[in-house]
Amino acid sequence: MTDVGKGKWHWRKMAHWALGVSCAAALAASGCSAGNGGSSQPQAGTGNPSAQATAKETAKETAAEAGKPLQIQIFGGLYNEMPDMNNAFWAEWQKRLNVKLDANWVPSGDVITKLDLVLASGDLPEVIAYPNQGLTVSMINAVRNGAFWDLTPFLGDLSQYPNLKNNTPPNWQKFLSVDGKIYALPRSRSLIDNSVNIRKDWLDKLGIPVPATIDEYRNALKAIANGDPDGNGKKDTMGIVGINEGVSPFEAAFGAFAPHYDSEGGLVWHELTGEYTSLVEWLRGLYSDGSLPKEFMTMKRTQMEEAIGTGKAATYIRSTRYHYDFEVQAKKVQPEAKIIGLPPLKGPGGYAADLSTGVNGGIFISKKVPEAKVKQMLKYFDATASQEMTDFGYSGVEGVHYKVVGGEKVPTELSIKEVNTTSLGAGVFAYVKWGKVDNPGAPKEANEQKRKEVADYEKLGVYNIFTWLISNTWVNTWPKYSSEWNAMMTKAIVGQISMDEYKTYVAKLNNLPEFKTAYKEFAKAYSYYK
Template sequence: MAKITRPAAMRSLVGVMMSVIVLSACGNNEGTPAGSKNDKLTIKIMSSLQTEPPDMNSAFWTGLEERTKVHLDIDWVPINDYINKVNLVLASGSIPEVLTVTDTNLSSLVDAINKGSFWELSEFLGDFSKYPNLKNNVPESAWRLLRYNGKIYGLPRTRPQIGAAEHIRKDWLDKLGLPVPKTMDELLVTLKKVVESDPDGNGKRDTIGLMFDESYRAAFGGIDPEYTPDGGLYPKQLSTAYTNMVEWYRKAYADGLMSQEFAIMKDLQYSDMFGAGLAAFYRKNPWHQYGLEQAAKKVQPDAKVELIPYLTGPKGTTAVLSPGFYGALYIPKSVPKEKVEKILQFYNNTASDEITKYITYGIEGVHHKVENGVIKMTDQGKKEINNTTIEPFVLKLDPWSKTDSPIAPQEVNLRNREKVKPELEVGKIDPFSVINSSSWVTQWPKYDGEFTSMRTQAIIGKITMEQYKSYIDQLRAKKEFGQAYKEFAENYKALFGK
């Protein structure tokens, strides 16, 4: 059975014991020793869980072990609690052999790297001659933009450029004779009409229009750098674009489009609400379109979920492109060098065409079948392979892996590809998904809680926008942020050449 949690002390003890056992039993530097299960390399991993806990004794997971000759001991942590768990693990120092981190700019992670808690992997990877799949099948941009102070500390969780799109209940729009919105302002007008129409027919105004998502600052120019008077770079929270986004959300809240609990609502909660027919609009990976529509049809048989590639704002669009990865895998210094090499060989293997296809589709005849050259997932495949399955791996790049759904008919996937393709023409990479500042990591946590509170108060109308802007001006003027502005500017230039 899959584990959800394990006491830190026990994890540490077991990790040491397993390291001793594995290192004494395995002499193959390729990390794929043959033989019985006791001879296989065991890797202890902590990773995020977006579904029900997987059965690690299922055909999928045992099949992966047979193909890689590696036994995965995974501590699955529910996604809503994952960042908190990562923070706790980093604070305790009892770090699993591979730590999955979804936010590579997480202050606790950067602090741990600065303290030398993780291996600098450049010395192992070298020119990648020992790891051809990691070199050839992972986007060059991922290796370039994931660097911290010019060095590689994490293995990128490979992702395509198109990673998100807007989902809207098209059947509700059709019922009201409304066109699909194309701009941020049109979205607010459209959603106001939808939520006021009681689309679920329960006689209550309880439909949610949208959730808070700070990626929408891109539509207000938030993807472009904003420099300080002396040439530094303001972090995203202190940018004019971010403030303008807050003002947009203030209007949305005043129009009754947001949940009163939006500030504490988790993505998984909102996903469930959308699928249950309680929400009208949702920003998510395009591959969720079919699943969300099918879920909504259980409540309203005529439900139709339409993809909008992006919305246009006053200074940009909502098309934010991935830098080639989403999160990364980190190996702590507690892992011996010999085992680090074996772990890297394992991930070089998962980035191969063969293993990536297996992790995506499983076993033919069990998890999928091929009809007229089209892969169709079986019921068992739909159960055992999902968006949790890919979390702890480095995979070969598939430009449509966040668009194609393994449970959707091929014609749906092909149609969705065409719908989101325009993102590639207008989209930009969010620099703050990759640039870092050690000074910011040290200073910002002192103000983050207060900032979040002020942002929420501005959105719900408890304080005026003038008060919020005055607060941001005060933060901008903090002397302790000066070094961080400089570091952000230097890191931005180093990574983006501007």
């Protein structure tokens, strides 16, 4: 069980899981019909008495289990405070779907590290809600080593799973496939996710117009970091806090997400392109300006959240829906705080707007789960992709998490605490255009304003194709060099090595035979995608 107070995890060792929850009993509230198929109940043989007896016995067991909650162990990311799984939101969620969740919520900044440890141990939970668009090397290897169910034969043409078929992002199967097989269900999210934000009240105080280009943004951060926008008489404000979660929009601005081929026709890894090197040089400029804190590469998510929430930083790039939360926190110490989403900043190679694929990670089912229970889980996850459960996931319970006033949902104070990003971690959900923009705890006018601020992101944004392209050689090669590359990039940013030294290092990597082989594999994979 999850120890809510301490966030500790203890796997339940259970002798028997309830395997006979019928679709009608388990998911009636979500519109799943008993005739949708996928039941674990075998059919009686037509001419074999022993088979008929076995089928009858199984039917009795299924009938005895019918109506009991489907119990699921799930490993997912914690993006807010640790939830009480018996609170109003989660109690209603589990009641509607007739499910009992044994959830291990891991702080988002540590979730990949913890996941690697879980994968290495082999002691997997039943479900892993993987949080990123691209699979890590350890996840790809775990898939190939048989750690998770191949869902392709279960899903078929999706006719048994109407919500997965009709409500989810297009092409999600491609983004969650390894070697042509589907190993996960989508965590449906909006295309517009991250956006570059800034303290508008600080811009106003320093007489700086809202930036429209990458260079204007850099100049604004320099003025903020070297001025005294908070009026405390000290030069202690940060420009952009950390970069380990906020580089992708700037990659798009420098053109690093566009396909780049080497002289042999190989598709070069985005972080080793000349465009990304130009981004590193730009970040070097931010550091020399004083706009990046000295500890920028080691700051954890909690530290970055604290910096923006206590009025110490101008920018912290996260999902757009967090802008409101950051502003609410900052207003406690600086009542005039105002955080806006910047328009897509024009850069030398595009705009600072990267798009999600609409599939923000996937839901993987451990191969340790019995096949009959896999089918039940798929029915559960299909139900979570219904419009009804999606509306609930984003809004909560009427009268508890929101009130309807003048035909509009007005969130209550409890909504901010219980209806949030973490509460989206146990389901698939239907695609919602503004799902990562609207904040369920914000008033209507605040969400409408935020939509206006980022409306052009979808039109001008680009995708990182490497979130779904897979090269076998790259999977085996990049882990040997990634830490070294990260260290060299950091040295270049902080001025410990020259940019020429960094460029020479990148060129050396790109000329390694295994890198060239990987790039050819990426090119081939991309040609299939196109």
